[in-house]
Amino acid sequence: MKAYELLYIIDPSATEEVRAAVTARIDNAIIGQGGSIDNVDDWGKRKLAYEIDGLNEGNYILVNFQADPTHVQELDRVLRITDAVKRHMIVVRVNAEQE
Numbered sequence: 001m002k003a004y005e006l007l008y009i010i011d012p013s014a015t016e017e018v019r020a021a022v023t024a025r026i027d028n029a030i031i032g033q034g035g036s037i038d039n040v041d042d043w044g045k046r047k048l049a050y051e052i053d054g055l056n057e058g059n060y061i062l063v064n065f066q067a068d069p070t071h072v073q074e075l076d077r078v079l080r081i082t083d084a085v086k087r088h089m090i091v092v093r094v095n096a097e098q099e
Helices: 016-031 069-081
Strands: 002-010 036-052 055-067 085-092
Touching: 002 016, 002 036, 002 069, 016 036, 016 055, 016 069, 055 069, 055 085, 069 085
Parallel strands: none
Antiparallel strands: 002 055, 002 085, 036 055
8 A cells, every 4th residue: 555645625615514524525435445544634724825716715634544556546536526625636655654
């Protein structure tokens, strides 16, 4: 398994229940494919560098996880079809210990 880092931005007008549901859906997409989550860091509401869909702010969440490279495509698909997620980025953590 490889170590990855996922940063995604949720619509700031989303309720706490919607944010929890989105986080649970993403966690299930990672764990359901045999991956493991190392750390979840909620950065809170921050100003965006540029306007996205008429929004100037977003809730940032950083997830460090380990997964099989073939399963990252499924996670990307889940993120793309989740309406509350405005942007996301998945990158390989090169400095993390890999199994």
